[in-house]
Amino acid sequence: MRTVIIGAGQAGRRTAELLRGLDAEREILLLGEEAEPPYDRPPLSKEILLGEEHPRGLMQRDIHAYETQRIALLLGERVEGIDVGTARVAKADGERIAFDSLVIATGARARGLPIAGANDPRVLTLRSMADARALSARLRPGLRLAVGGAGLIGLEVAAAAIQLGCAVTVLEMGDRAMARCVPETISSRIETWHRAAGVVLKFGCRLTAIEPRREALRLYTSGGEIEADLLLVAIGAVPNDELAREAGIAVEDGILTDASGRTSHPQVFAAGEVARIRRPSGRHVRFETWQVAQHQPVAVAHALCGTERPYAELPWHWTDQFGHNVQILGAHSSGLDWLLRAEGERLSCLGxxxxxxxxxxxxxxxxxxxxxxxxxxxxxxxxxxxxxxxxSVPLRQLC
Amino acid sequence: MMTWHDVAPEGDFEPDVPKVVQVGDDRIAVFRLDDGFYAISDICTHEYALLSDGFCEEGKIECPLHQACFDIRSGKALDEPAEIDLHTYPTRVEGGVVQFQL
Structure with missing residues (x-):
């Protein structure tokens, strides 16, 4: 019995390790496109940029840890196609690997900016360790960094860059920070941290064109022109669901799965951020979080072994900026009435x-x-x- | 050399609320559980965070940042993202004062 896992990120690693814990016998192949052994991504926009080489939060194991677990980890291997009819995956080098079950854990990629000039080498995105190292190598005191997008990644990068002495300007189309995941009162606190540190935040500001000049990038925005030495585009992620779609598996901005990670094909599962998961409400939702890559593979590994452990966790994610930790629980919706509960510096905002x-x-x-x-x-x-x-009433007394 | 360090009088401890003592570079959190006093390192082994800021229940402490969970009695890391156990320290009550050894 052989399970092939495409994608050696956090979700791929978790699926492989959890599966090994449940089944000592089966052959497990973990195929990764990057040269790096699997790692968790949260430190890429924080510790790695600040110069730490191997922050513990990467959870990056030595390749020998995979040998010990009898997980065949194949790095630098790009999968070109899946043939569900013959149950084989085709690698870029032409080799075909047969599977009894397949897990697609290809994650997501940074969304690009569809405007003129965006292909200049001074326009970067942040998704992989290589991206983080490339960005880190260029951040230096005095560098004029423009960040496109005041979401979580954009703001974490802005926070790291200003601490490194860069001059940072964040350009955001919307009217506030992290609007997709927090209410206004939290946005305004986060904006205060950034402004106090010297970050320039420009809201209602759409980037319309980039003119690459020899000495700098000239950025044309709805709020005027600015010059930057480097532009980081942080405007969201796109699921890597093409392999599934081309194989005839049901896809809808992410691979459609049930709560156990099953796709429309009985031998094929999806794990982590690439999955659009059926929720108890009946809706399918895709999550771009550490949490889904960490815990949804529990459901997948069990389903691969014929047991049910459906994934139905309350969504949770966090960001760390300027020494503050912000945690976001449940769905953010403007339909909620947000109340503030303060205990000194500690704050709970309840929707x-x-x-x-x-x-x-x-x-x-x-x-x-x-x-x-x-x-x-x-x-x-x-x-x-x-x-x-x-x-004076602890929240733990109310649950 | 190992030394016993005072934490606080026994009666000052509330269940699930640790007391923290700094000794040089070490930060120790001391808990009162049903069956006695337990001392652990206060720093999460996953990423830097103070466990004494976390949620404590049924002999377990949860890291306030990323929810790594540890057994207070044994220091054992119970689930990812923590994989490295916490240091634990012997405790005793001497003349009504809780102490740990470091």
Whole structure:
């Protein structure tokens, strides 16, 4: 019995290791396109940029750790196609590998900017270790860095770059920071950290063209022209679902799966960020988080062994900027009423629906409340505002 | 040389609320659990974070940043992203004062 996993990122590694834990016998092949052994991505936009070579958060094991687990890790291997009819994957070098079951864990790639001049070598994106090292090598005091996008990655890079002495300008089409995942009151706090450190934030600012000049990039925006030595484009990610689509597997901005990671083909599964997962509500949702790459493979590994452990976790992600930790629980929706609960410097922002049930939360430097809030959200009980906001009532008493 | 360090009077401890003592570069968190006092390193082995800021329940402490979970009695890392166990330190109650040895 052989399981082939395409993609040796966090989700691929987790699937391989969890599968080995459940099944000592089967042959496991983990194919990665990069030369690097699997790693977690969160440090790429933080510690790696600040010059740490091997932050512990990378979770990057030595290749011998895979030998010990009898996981055949093949790096620098690009898969060109999947033939579900003959149950084989085709590598770029022409070799074909047969599988009994296949896991697609190809993740996502940085979205490019579809404007003139974006192919200049001074226009970068950040997704891989190689990207992070290339960016890190160019950040130096005085460098004029423009960041396109005030989302989580763009702001983490801005925070690191300003700490390294760069002159940083963030250009954002929308009207506030991290608008996709936090309410306004949290955006304004995050913006305050950036401005206090000297980052220039320009909202309502659309980048329309890049004119590469010899000495600098000239950026044309809806809010005027600026010069930059380097432009980092951080405007989201696109799932690497082409292999699945070409193989005839159902795809819709991500590979459609059930809660156990099964795709439309019975031998093929999808793990991590490339999957668009069926939720208890019946909707399919794709997540771009460490959490999904870490925990959804539990469902996949079990399903590969014929047992059910459906993935139905409450969405959770975090960002670390300027020494602050921001955690985001549940869905962010403008339909919620957001209340602030402050305990000194620790902050909980609670999103209540019309019935008074907590549906989402954002925590600043207050991670100890994540587990109580997860339970409060899961319980789905209406809670009085008074009690929720009373700092003398610990949240753990309300769950 | 190993030394016993004072933490606080026994009666000052609340369940699930650690007390933290800094000794040189080491930061130690001391907990009262049902069956006694336990001392662990306060620094998460995954990424730098103070475990004493985390959520504590049923003898387990969860890192406030990324939810790595540790057994307070044994220091054992219970799940990824933590894989390295925490240091634990012997404790005793001497004249009503909780101490740990380092």
């Amino acid at each position: 209540l629906d019309a019935d008074g049930r907590v549906q989402g939360a954002v925590l600043i430097d207050n991670g100890r409340e994540a587990t109580p809030l997860r339970r409060i959200i899961a319980a789905g009980k209406p809670l009085g505002r008074q009690r929720l906001l009373d700092p």
